[in-house]
Amino acid sequence: MTRRIGRFRTALTVLAVWNVLAGAALVGAAPASAAPAATEVAPGVEYTDFDIVAAKGVAHAHVLSIDLRAPHVRVGLLYPGVVAARAAVSELADTAGAVAGINGDFFNITETQHPGVEATGAPVGPAVADGRHLKAAVPNGQRFGPALPPGTTTEEVFGVGTDRTARLDRLALDGSIGTDEGDLPLRGLNQYALPEGSIGAFTSDWGDVSRERAVCGTDTDRSAPCSTDTYEVTVTDGRVVATAGSPGRGPISSGTTVLVGREAGAQQLRKLSAGERVTVRHRLVAAKARVPYAFAIGGSPVLAGGRPLPGLDDTVSAVRTAAGIANGGRRMLLLALDGAPEFRTGLTIAEVAETMRRLGATDAFGLDGGGSSTLVAREPGASSVSVWNHPSGGAERPVPNGIGVFSRQEHP
Structure with missing residues (x-):
């Protein structure tokens, strides 16, 4: 099931949305009455959606805000049990018992250049699940997905350490x-x-x-x-x-x-x-962290220290997925754009970085987009997740991994 979107069809500023997600009063934000109300997926896990007026049209964003310091909340890697396999995000989330999640890393989706060679479905970057080191990164030139920002590599990860703090790092x-x-x-x-x-x-x-x-x-x-x-x-x-x-x-x-x-x-x-x-x-x-990673996933950094990375593409718009870090690593933001026809122009990578910054993130990480972009969550009282955005392919694309949100205090 796909959740209906567009409760507020006027274009909203992302600053107004952050008022709801973080409870903060921000200079220049729209009045609170104009901001969409957040939906509590579980204690410490909130969802909201809003429009973004972008350079090539209106995009629609779906955002999960996760309090990593809530003792009953954790995040982890969603994957099918092995590296070289794929499944829908909703299936990965339900199998793992997650209350919400998004798709993850770019992956080896096709092998048209090598006839007779099987595409593996395996992700590009490193992956850590429950502290277990599953895989390392492929060479930069073997990457699927948009070009890496200058100075970055396929070893980049978005992760959460055993200290329950989110970071950008290299593995x-x-x-x-x-x-x-x-x-x-x-x-x-x-x-x-x-x-x-x-x-x-x-x-x-x-x-x-x-x-x-x-x-x-x-x-x-x-x-x-x-x-x-x-x-x-x-x-x-x-x-x-x-x-x-x-x-x-x-x-x-x-x-x-x-x-x-x-x-x-x-x-x-x-x-x-x-x-x-x-x-x-x-x-x-790890290049930076001095504590082990409980979870880590590959992708591409777009925002570091509150500043967009230099050289981010600002011309190609697409449906995209991203993860952000706020409040000194104590809060995680997961964003997936909507792929419905009226929103399919999406955002450029530079616009994604700016959106995450305006949502309060100091660091942000780009994940696979296009037909892979998927956000799932449980409705109150539900025992399984549903898809809360519209995948641009009309149905969920099987993916190799994702980010799962788990809670020991779910709504009845």
């Missing part, structure tokens, strides 16, 4: 492969594209989708041909149990790691022999 892979001849660098973890000349690890978190896509493209061109110099080694309980000349497919058992190499990485893996002891180590290392 880089730190890994190695211990062999009888010494350590080899590990440069991939459950990702659909490996750097040229590297070795990547695939674990049970990957799923059963083919690993062939990992050796296609280059660090600067995702449409470049697949490598012809590849090798795969299967390690179970710390020993080499199988090898293959090309990446395979199928589920990976717990306790097993499949190493995939391309070019120089393949040549290194060919030196391993059956029965050889191999130790694979990997973790994601």
Whole structure:
């Protein structure tokens, strides 16, 4: 079910909306009577929607405001249980028991440049779920989605630490492969594209989708041909149990790691022999945070320290999704634009940054948009979520992950 929108059809300023979300009196805001009333999804979780007069037309925004200091509220990664799989946001939310959520990272949606190669559906950036490091980032040139702002990379994340504080950060892979001849660098973890000349690890978190896509493209061109110099080694309980000349497919058992190499990485893996002891180590290392991340998701920063990032696109308008940080990381804002025909012009990335700033965010993060943009929440008394915006494709698009909002104090 999709919730009806447009309770207030006049164009509202986002400053007026923030009056409702934060309870603050802001200079220049519209009168309180003009602002839309917020709907309480659960204690500490509020929803509102409003119009934005943008450069190319009127956009309609759906916003969740989440109090991260409320002891009964938490946020987490929504995903189908493995990295290389997709499901509708509503299905992900209901399966996890979330009261609300939005779609997440950009992902490997198609493989038209590589005939016969299966699109994995896996996300671009790092992902952390309940403190578990699921995957690392693909090379910048292998990214799906709009161009990254200057100075940013695919390692950028939006996350919440074990201290219940939201942050923008970078998560880089730190890994190695211990062999009888010494350590080899590990440069991939459950990702659909490996750097040229590297070795990547695939674990049970990957799923059963083919690993062939990992050796296609280059660090600067995702449409470049697949490598012809590849090798795969299967390690179970710390020993080499199988090898293959090309990446395979199928589920990976717990306790097993499949190493995939391309070019120089393949040549290194060919030196391993059956029965050889191999130790694979990997973790994601934060550039800023000194506390572990309970949750993190990839995307693209658009606002930092209250200022839009330089070089944000201000020409291409689209339906978009974003997450913001307010009140020193104690409040999270989740925004999804409406994809109904009358609002489909959407916002530019620069307009998204400005919208989040006016909503009170000091930092904001762009997520996948277009047909992926989805916001779901539970109506009072409901046991499952419904879609509260209109996806631009007319129905929910299956996505690899999202941000879920959880509450132990739901309405009766």
